[in-house]
Amino acid sequence: HVQLVESGGGSVQAGGSLRLSCAASGLTYDGNCMAWFRQATGKEREGVVVTDGIGSTNYADSVKGRFTITQDNGKNTVYLQLDNLQPEDSGEYYCAAHDGHCGDLRRGAGSRADEYKYWTQGTQVTVS
Helix, strand or coil, X not given: CCEEEEECCEEECCCCCEEEEEEEECCCCCCCEEEXXXXXXXXXXXXXXXXXXXXXXXXXXXXXXXXXXXXXXXXXXXXXXXXXXXXXXXXXXXXXXXXXXCCXXXXXXXXXXXXXXXXXXXXXXXXX
């Protein structure tokens, strides 16, 4: 039984920082594909970053240089550091996991929401 538990989020002023965490249990592979998505009100869910769990990541252009994903394999936890937040970063943030490998991130693997079976309920990030 796979479970993802998300924490973090909140409200900050523009230029501020937040950290989100996603603790996973029940995943059976080493190097599981995990990602963060976000959804602003009235907009479609979009990918923020994906990690293949073995060193490769792929960030959306809109967050490159500002957001950083890290992974603590000992704790089965993925973190998303959000720096220099801007109002357009506001939205509900979701952690997602695929119980298996991503595929080639350079070819866009892991970037679509429909590739993921497991999701958190979301945490709100508000930037004013």
